[in-house]
Amino acid sequence: MKKTHLIFLHGALGSQLQWQPISSQFEKEYVVHVPNFPGHGQSNTALKESSYLTLAEWLDNYIQANAITNYGIIGYSMGGYIGLQHLLKNTKINCEFLITIATKLAWNQEIAEKEVEQLTLEKLEPIANKLREEHLVTIETLLKNTQEILLSIGKKPLLNSDFANNKIPVFMLLGGKDKMVTAQEILSFQENQPNMYFEHLENQPHLLERMDPLLLTEKIALILKTLIN
Helix, strand or coil, X not given: CCCCEEEEECCCCCCHHHHHHXXXXXXXXXXXXXXCCCCCCCCCCCCCCCCHHHHHHHHHHXXXXXXXXXXXXXXXXXXXXXXXXXXXXXXXXXXXXXXXXXXXXXXCHHHHHHHHHCCCCCCCHHHHHHHHHHCCCCHHHHHHHXXXXXXXXXXCCCCHHHHCCCCCCEEXXXXXXXXXXXXXXXXXXXXXXXXXXXXXXXCCCCCXXXXXXXXXXXXXXXXXXXXXX
């Protein structure tokens, strides 16, 4: 029996390192992929433009280049959003499921502009050194690219109606202490979507690095067991 591939996708300003403590727990039973998005981590790949659509195209190409045929996506924050965009091509792909974690779904231009206002060197000073060490690109380039990605979401956000024909199970997890994403926006997004499911992660914050890795690993493993075994 062929092993299912798991593709772990990191969030904005992050890299594959975000998933390290969790993704490694699945390597015995699954084929695990933890790529860096272009312009993140140690990736030296450049895209023609920075947008969530070009990142989704890159994911499509990554899956094709690695000949991945049976797989599920586990995406944190921005990674979950890229996963949702990927599902819109459900007639041409072999994705079996998507798990999003702390993925914001309420977007418009105003919300995107407010998020971009938080992406300055001054406001990110507490983690500036970490960002410099983690990424090949300069911190200025990283911030500029991330701003453009968020603005692209605000300009053309994913909508509930986009998924009217979706047949792929989507599990949306959200920390009970998340201050960036609300349960209401997820519930509104999945309204009348029979293949979308929502669950709280009790007492968990937004940042993946601050979530309980054991709790999150157990939750993902439980979902995988119901889907695959």
